[in-house]
Amino acid sequence: MATLGKPQRQHRIGRLLEEQPISSQAQIVELLAADGVVATQATVSRDLEELGAVKVRIPGGTMAYALPEFAK
Amino acid sequence: MATLGKPQRQHRIGRLLEEQPISSQAQIVELLAADGVVATQATVSRDLEELGAVKVRIPGGTMAYALPEFAK
DNA sequence: TATGAATACAAATTCAAA
């Protein structure tokens, strides 16, 4: 499996965050993998930082990653 | 040391978050203690949840807790 | 420069207990 470049991977992460509530980096790793994109938690952590993503509280006490408005 | 009630403690936490960038719950525990308020990380974690606080990215790559606008 | 594995660090939750 050809390793996707960083920009493409980050774009996919952004899309994933919009599509569903995601509460952990491990979950992102899984979703990417299901999409054929291999990356570890360390990489996802760095991607989220570069994307400016933050973990916010969702009604119900759960948390989910979200992109800042200006990044959408 | 008279233990401060939960509402008072949460209010203090809110003020602390406004006064300075705070990047960890341990730091909140310390600041409260400096103020004579004893609480553990577990309690601070619950307080932040009840306050709706989130950890956001600050320019420079650091993170800081913040209250949602509507809670101010 | 980008990455992963391992580690260090931070936060949420469990489980008593009062």
Add this chain to the structure above:
DNA sequence: TTTGAATTTGTATTCATA
């Protein structure tokens, strides 16, 4: 119902490696 101690879970960073 609230809390703290201990634990589990999650995230950032370090340290190689390419």
